[in-house]
Amino acid sequence: MKRFLFCFPQRSAVLARQRMASILYMDRLDCPEDTVKYLKRDIRKVIEKYLNIENADVSIRMDIKREVKQGVKDVKTIQIERL
């Protein structure tokens, strides 16, 4: 199977999208890529502790919102969406 996949390398636009996600997390959170990976892993563990979910059904996606509420400045908020 791996040999078969080697004949069809990933298109560069797909790679670019994946890289963009990492790059922007690192820029917005000001942290290395591994930290993002561990964040997601630990968030998943917490969710699994309280909810009955299968690994395959849920992926963790983090979007950094820059909304500023009244009386609060320079807040970075992480919203967790279930896909």
Added chain:
Amino acid sequence: MSEIIVVTSGKGGVGKTTVTANLGAGLSMLGGRVVLIDTDIGLRNLDVVMGLENRIVYNLVDVIEGNCRLKQALIRDKNNPSLFLLPAAQTRDKSAVTPQQMKKLTDDLQEKFDFILLDCPAGIEQGFFNAIAGAKRAIVVTTPEVSAIRDADRIIGLLEANEIDRIDLIINRLRMGMVKRGDMMSVEDVVEILSVNLLGAIPDDDSVVIATNQGEALAASESLAGQAFSNICRRIYGEAVPLMDFEQRDGFWRHLGELLKRGRRE
């Protein structure tokens, strides 16, 4: 009340100046009174793109320092009588003006014009803050490339932090052939990554280079890019214009078609 719009990107070379010039031309062709301000002090180019480089007497810094009246520095476009340019100074640098001075300038211009477009320099230093000082709205220009999108994302963050809430996106130099082959990110990819409203997309088009060489605007011309600019201007006016279908035959047949068109024109 006029719309004060800054055209910015973060990354250099993605097409801010070309977009500014063509939006200005398009908006004036649709009936608006438009002034374009080149805030890229020291590296001005809006005059060249518009073909007005030989008509500069006074510039932005002259106005702010009081060396001339505002009206003396404004240059009327060759083809659009309701389009004006306030050029940047070429022999000064971006510390020659302050954001407060830029804010006052845009306040003074508001009474006379329907649209004030500020061509922002690349980067996030003094020039950027000068350009956004008076703006109420921003158009972020990017290309579908990793480095440009990254810088656009940073710029969007800075715009929001500086209370410019209305931010629209223009994706420039789109190459549909590459998108279809999977070698370029699509419009949908870029919009999803940046999460801002899409104002329009402009295809990579030789006519843009030709128009710049000639010092002419492309808006409302027959080319795909010209039509795209025209549609963007109509959206700025509030019209709901669907995105163009840029899919066209690539390669030999496209080039043959263009050769035939050029032959007919000559």
